[in-house]
Amino acid sequence: METASNFLNIKDVSTAFKINGQYYDAISHINLQVQHDEILAIVGESGCGKSTLATTIMGLHDPAETKISGEVDFEGTDLLKLDEKGYNQFRGAKIGMIFQDPLSALNPLKRIEEQISEVMDYHTDLSAEDKHNRVIELLNQVGIVNPQRTARQFPHELSGGMRQRVIIAIAIACKPDLIIADEPTTALDVTIQAQILDVLRDIQKENHAGIILITHDLGVVAETADRVAVMYAGQIVEQGTAEQVFNTPEHPYTRSLLRSMPQRDNENDDLYVIKGNVPSLQKMPAKGDRFAPRIPWVPAEAHEENPTMHEVAPGHEVRCTCYKHFQFPDEQGSVTV
Amino acid sequence: MWKTILRRFLIMIPEVIILSILVFLLAKAMPGDPFTGSINPKADPAQIHHLMKINGLYDPWYQQYWNWVVHLFHGDLGNSYQYQEPVTRLIGGRAGNTLWLALFTMILTYAFALPMGVYAGRHEGKLPDTIIRVYTYVTYCIPFFVILVIGIWIFGYVLGWFPTTGSISSDASGWLHTFGSRFYHILLPGLLGALFGTVNIVQYLRSEVIDSKHSDYVRTARSKGVPSKDIYRHHIFRNSLLPIAAFAGYSITGLLNGSIFTETVFSYPGMGLLFVNSISFRDYTVITALVLIYGILNLIGTLLSDIILSIVDPRIRIQ
Numbered sequence: 001m002e003t004a005s006n007f008l009n010i011k012d013v014s015t016a017f018k019i020n021g022q023y024y025d026a027i028s029h030i031n032l033q034v035q036h037d038e039i040l041a042i043v044g045e046s047g048c049g050k051s052t053l054a055t056t057i058m059g060l061h062d063p064a065e066t067k068i069s070g071e072v073d074f075e076g077t078d079l080l081k082l083d084e085k086g087y088n089q090f091r092g093a094k095i096g097m098i099f100q101d102p103l104s105a106l107n108p109l110k111r112i113e114e115q116i117s118e119v120m121d122y123h124t125d126l127s128a129e130d131k132h133n134r135v136i137e138l139l140n141q142v143g144i145v146n147p148q149r150t151a152r153q154f155p156h157e158l159s160g161g162m163r164q165r166v167i168i169a170i171a172i173a174c175k176p177d178l179i180i181a182d183e184p185t186t187a188l189d190v191t192i193q194a195q196i197l198d199v200l201r202d203i204q205k206e207n208h209a210g211i212i213l214i215t216h217d218l219g220v221v222a223e224t225a226d227r228v229a230v231m232y233a234g235q236i237v238e239q240g241t242a243e244q245v246f247n248t249p250e251h252p253y254t255r256s257l258l259r260s261m262p263q264r265d266n267e268n269d270d271l272y273v274i275k276g277n278v279p280s281l282q283k284m285p286a287k288g289d290r291f292a293p294r295i296p297w298v299p300a301e302a303h304e305e306n307p308t309m310h311e312v313a314p315g316h317e318v319r320c321t322c323y324k325h326f327q328f329p330d331e332q333g334s335v336t337v
Numbered sequence: 338m339w340k341t342i343l344r345r346f347l348i349m350i351p352e353v354i355i356l357s358i359l360v361f362l363l364a365k366a367m368p369g370d371p372f373t374g375s376i377n378p379k380a381d382p383a384q385i386h387h388l389m390k391i392n393g394l395y396d397p398w399y400q401q402y403w404n405w406v407v408h409l410f411h412g413d414l415g416n417s418y419q420y421q422e423p424v425t426r427l428i429g430g431r432a433g434n435t436l437w438l439a440l441f442t443m444i445l446t447y448a449f450a451l452p453m454g455v456y457a458g459r460h461e462g463k464l465p466d467t468i469i470r471v472y473t474y475v476t477y478c479i480p481f482f483v484i485l486v487i488g489i490w491i492f493g494y495v496l497g498w499f500p501t502t503g504s505i506s507s508d509a510s511g512w513l514h515t516f517g518s519r520f521y522h523i524l525l526p527g528l529l530g531a532l533f534g535t536v537n538i539v540q541y542l543r544s545e546v547i548d549s550k551h552s553d554y555v556r557t558a559r560s561k562g563v564p565s566k567d568i569y570r571h572h573i574f575r576n577s578l579l580p581i582a583a584f585a586g587y588s589i590t591g592l593l594n595g596s597i598f599t600e601t602v603f604s605y606p607g608m609g610l611l612f613v614n615s616i617s618f619r620d621y622t623v624i625t626a627l628v629l630i631y632g633i634l635n636l637i638g639t640l641l642s643d644i645i646l647s648i649v650d651p652r653i654r655i656q
Contacts, residue, residue, distance in 0.1 A: 060560065084565065088563070092562035092563075097557075105557045107554040108652060118563065118571075
C-alpha cells in the first residue's frame with residue numbers, strides 16, 4: 001500500500017507497565033498504519049493489549065508507571081515526544097476516543113450539553129450559541145431523536161445506547177482525523193450494536209476520518225472493517241485486508257479464533273476451544289512464539305526463535321513460520337504438508 | 338424535589354414518636370431516684386416515698402408518658418428536681434452556648450479538612466500526603482477526651498494562652514467585649530474539636546479524589562484534551578465533594594455528641610455539661626428532655642444530609 005495516505009504511522013511501539021518495580025511489556029513492537037476513509041479493526045482476546053495500544057496512542061498513561069518506546073507519527077508529529085500541553089492540542093481535536101463503558105464514561109453530575117461542548121471549549125473559538133447549535137447537530141448526527149431534550153438531561157436519564165451515542169458525539173465534535181473506538185459496542189445489546197456501528201460508518205464517510213476499531217467481536221469486524229490486525233499477547237500476529245484475514249487466515253491464532261466462532265455450517269458441532277490463557281505480563285516468554293504453548297501438538301521446530309512478520313500476499317502479513325505447518329488436531333493426517 | 342423532602346419529613350414523625358417512648362422508658366429504667374441524697378443524706382425513706390408518690394413516679398409508665406407528652410405540647414417539660422427550675426428555661430439558657438460552639442467547630446473543621454483532603458488526594462503518595470495521612474491516623478487513634486485534656490493542659494495551663502473554663506469571663510461588659518470574650522472562650526475547644534473532626538472528612542475526601550482521578554469520566558475528559566488543572570476544577574472537585582456535602586448533616590450529630598466531652602472537660606455551660614450533671618443526679622425530667630432534643634437534632638441532621646444530597650446530586654432527585 002502506498003505510504004502517502006497513511007496519516008497515522010505506528011512504528012515499533014512498545015508499552016511497558018511497572019509491576020513491583022519492574023517493567024513488563026504489555027504491547028511490544030507494534031507496527032500499524034491507518035489511512036483516511038478506512039476502518040482498521042484490532043482484534044484479540046481480553047488481555048492481549050488492544051486497549052493498551054489505544055491509550056498509548058492517546059497518551060493516557062501515567063508516565064511514572066509506564067515506559068513507552070517507538071514512534072507514533074501522526075500527520076508528521078511524533079505524539080510520544082509531546083508533553084501534556086502539546087498532547088492536549090491533539091486529544092479531542094484531531095484524535096477522538098470512544099470508550100468501552102458508556103455507563104461510567106460520562107460525568108454523572110454534568111448535563112449532556114456541557115459534556116459535549118466542553119471539548120469545543122478547548123479546541124474551537126465558537127460562541128456559546130454556535131456551540132449549542134453544534135451540540136444539537138451532533139446529537140442529531142449520532143441518531144438521537146430529541147436532541148434538545150437530551151442536551152438538557154443528565155447521563156443517568158439516558159439508556160446505554162443513548163449514552164454511547166453521546167460519547168461518539170463527544171469524540172467527533174471537532175471532526176478529528178482519527179477516531180479510536182475501544183470496544184464501542186461491548187456493553188450494548190445486539191440491535192443497538194448494529195445501530196452504533198452504522199453511526200460510526202456514516203461519520204467516517206462524512207469526515208473522511210480513519211477509525212481504529214478495537215474489539216474482540218469477530219462479527220463486528222466482519223461487518224465493518226476494511227483492514228484487520230489480529231493481536232495476541234501484546235504482538236500483532238496477522239494483519240491484512242478483511243477479506244484476506246477472514247477468507248485465507250494463516251496464523252494458527254487467527255484460524256483458532258475463526259474456528260471458535262459459531263457459523264452456519266458448524267452449528268451442530270461443538271465449538272472449537274483454544275486451550276489455556278494469554279500468559280500474564282510477568283510470565284510472558286522472552287523468546288519464541290508466544291502462541292506456541294496453546295498449540296502444543298505443533299512441533300517446536302516449526303516455530304521461529306524470534307518470530308517475525310512474513311508477507312504471504314500483498315498487504316497480508318503473518319508472524320512466525322509455524323503457520324506453514326499448522327493443522328488442527330482433528331485435521332491431522334487428512335492433509336499432508 | 339419538594340416531594341422527596343416532604344416525604345422524607347413525614348417519615349420523621351413516627352421516628353420522633355418512637356424515639357420519645359424509648360427515651361422516656363430508658364430514663365425510667367435507670368436505677369436510683371431523684372430524691373435520695375439530694376435532700377438530706379439521712380432523710381426518712383417514708384418521706385422520699387411520699388415525694389415519689391406526689392410527683393407521680395409510682396404511676397404506670399404509660400400514664401407517666403402520657404402526662405409528659407401532654408405537658409410537652411404545652412411547652413412544659415417539667416421542673417428539674419436538681420435545680421428547681423423549669424427544664425425549658427434550664428436548657429434554653431444553655432442551648433445557645435452549645436450551638437455557638439458547635440457552629441464554630443464545624444466551620445473550622447471544614448476550613449481545615451477540605452483543602453487537606455483535596456491536596457492529599459491530588460498528590461497521592463507524595464510527602465505532604467504522607468504527612469497528612471500520619472496526622473489523621475495519629476489523631477484517629479487518640480480518644481477525643483484525651484485530645485481535649487492534653488490540649489487544655491498545654492495551651493490553657495502550661496502556655497496559658499486560653500481560658501480553661503466557662504463560656505465568658507465574669508467582667509465582660511459591652512457587646513464588643515462580650516462577643517470577644519465569648520469567642521475567646523470557644524477558640525480552644527473549637528480548635529481541638531476541629532482537629533479531631535477533620536480526620537474522617539480528610540480521609541474520605543482523599544479517597545474520593547483518588548477514586549475520581551482514576552474514573553472513566555476523567556479519562557473521557559482527558560481524551561477531550563482538557564488540561565489537568567481544569568479537570569480538577571470541573572470534574573474531580575465537585576464529584577468528590579458530593580459525599581462530603583451529604584456528610585455535613587451527619588456531622589452535626591457528631592458535634593453534639595462531641596459537645597458532651599468538650600463541655601465537661603472545659604466546664605463550658607452548655608447542654609452537654611448539663612446532660613452529664615443531670616445523669617449523676619438522676620434528674621429525670623432534664624435527662625429525658627435532653628435526650629429527646631439530641632435525638633430530634635440527630636433526625637434533623639440526617640434529614641439535612643438527605644436534602645443536601647438531593648440538591649447536589651441529580652441522580653438522587655426522585656420524580
